[in-house]
Amino acid sequence: QVHLEESGGGLVQAGGSLRLSCAASGRTFSGFDMGWYRQAPGKERQFLAAVNWYGGNTYYVDSVKGRFTISRDTSTNTVYLQMNDLKPEDTAIYYCAADDLGGIAGMIAEAGYWGRGTQVTVSS
DSSP states (O other), X not given: OOEXXXXXXEEEETTOOEEEEXXXXXXXXXXXXXXXXXXXXXXXXXXXXXXXXXXXXXXXXXXXXXXXXXXXXTTTTEEEEEEOSXXXXXOEEEEEEEESSXXXXXXXXXXXXXXXXXXXXXXX
């Protein structure tokens, strides 16, 4: 059973940075892709970035390219999302996800396993 647990959210001023972590357990993840999503109040869930666990290839939605960086540490089974130059519109619940079926492209739309999320609030 895949278990994903996010941490690292909080309150930050605009222009600041946060690093989110996602501790993954329960499976061997070499065949997985891992992703980060967010959902703001009243809005649909938005895909942000994904990384292939085995090869480390990454993919970003255009709106976060250059500000957000996804990475994974295979020795600790942890996925990170480094977020820089945060803006008030980045305020949302951020979710970690994993998938072993659709590839990185498939994660843009959906993932098979989800964490419970961590709140990020950016003040102006």
